Amino acid sequence: MTETITEHKTVFDVKDMNLWYGNTQALKNLNLEIPENQVTAIIGPSGCGKSTFIKTLNLMITRVPGVHMSGDILFNSQNILKDRIDLVNLRKQIGMIFQKGNPFPQSVYDNVAYGPRIHGVKKKKQLDEIVESSLKDVALWDEVKDRLNSSALGLSGGQQQRLCIARTIATKPRVVLMDEPTSALDPVSTLRIEQLISELKNQYTIVIVTHNMQQAARISDQTAFFLHGEIIESTDTGSLFSVPVDRRTEDYISGRFG
Numbered sequence: 627m628t629e630t631i632t633e634h635k636t637v638f639d640v641k642d643m644n645l646w647y648g649n650t651q652a653l654k655n656l657n658l659e660i661p662e663n664q665v666t667a668i669i670g671p672s673g674c675g676k677s678t679f680i681k682t683l684n685l686m687i688t689r690v691p692g693v694h695m696s697g698d699i700l701f702n703s704q705n706i707l708k709d710r711i712d713l714v715n716l717r718k719q720i721g722m723i724f725q726k727g728n729p730f731p732q733s734v735y736d737n738v739a740y741g742p743r744i745h746g747v748k749k750k751k752q753l754d755e756i757v758e759s760s761l762k763d764v765a766l767w768d769e770v771k772d773r774l775n776s777s778a779l780g781l782s783g784g785q786q787q788r789l790c791i792a793r794t795i796a797t798k799p800r801v802v803l804m805d806e807p808t809s810a811l812d813p814v815s816t817l818r819i820e821q822l823i824s825e826l827k828n829q830y831t832i833v834i835v836t837h838n839m840q841q842a843a844r845i846s847d848q849t850a851f852f853l854h855g856e857i858i859e860s861t862d863t864g865s866l867f868s869v870p871v872d873r874r875t876e877d878y879i880s881g882r883f884g
């Protein structure tokens with residue numbers, strides 16, 4: 627069963643999508659619309675295909691040898707599975723955050739300036755502005771403004787993750803994909819990232835994979851529950867957690883498995 631919140635424009639429209647690793651099918655007949663300026667949470671037990679799914683949205687999955695796919699993923703009126711796609715441009719529009727903040731072994735400044743530089747921003751003043759505004763957007767500016775030239779690796783885990791989000795939004799993507807962005811963080815850093823996600827959705831469309839159901843319930847607008855590579859149920863988060871339609875969703879959210 628798939629429903630979505632209809633008043634928001636659809637950013638991704640996934641239709642009848644299947645994915646195989648070699649001969650093993652990992653995603654089965656997925657249908658999901660991802661609405662603009664909303665947070666979509668992907669939940670489900672280990673091995674159900676959450677990470678695989680999120681990596682299809684920026685075609686990162688195609689780097690894995692032996693992967694093949696069928697169906698459609700419409701993004702910006704292009705079918706990214708079938709049309710000829712400029713991957714550099716696609717990844718500029720779709721940023722990705724991973725489980726562990728993975729800053730480059732460079733200064734705080736250079737981490738944030740990295741993307742804009744690649745995309746042709748050369749003027750120091752313009753780069754300075756982008757670095758400052760991106761760090762302010764992730765509420766990190768005050769903590770790092772006096773150490774912009776120090777190594778990013780000297781920051782705490784939570785600061786590194788916020789820096790990675792700043793690095794991602796510095797190129798003004800349309801979408802930010804997050805694969806378990808807080809699972810390596812302490813509760814305080816987790817809360818800060820959650821608050822940040824709620825603020826960032828005004829400017830970006832966010833898709834987040836999370837093991838943490840409370841987190842999905844707290845921060846997402848719609849949730850898709852995955853099981854064995856299928857979407858069992860996807861709807862607005864309030865309904866999914868309060869009145870799940872499918873028995874398997876109910877069992878999962880009430881902790882009977884997973």
Ligand SMILES: Nc1ncnc2c1ncn2[C@@H]1O[C@H](COP(=O)(O)OP(=O)(O)OP(=O)(O)O)[C@@H](O)[C@H]1O
Nearest residue numbers: 647652670671672673674675676677678679690837
């Ligand atoms: N590179 C790969 N080659 C072959 N099979 C893979 C590969 N990556 C993932 N799989 C398989 O695809 C299925 C889905 O894995 P995936 O990592 O997407 O699940 P997940 O829901 O993100 O799990 P977790 O919550 O444990 O991270 C699993 O059966 C996994 O073993």
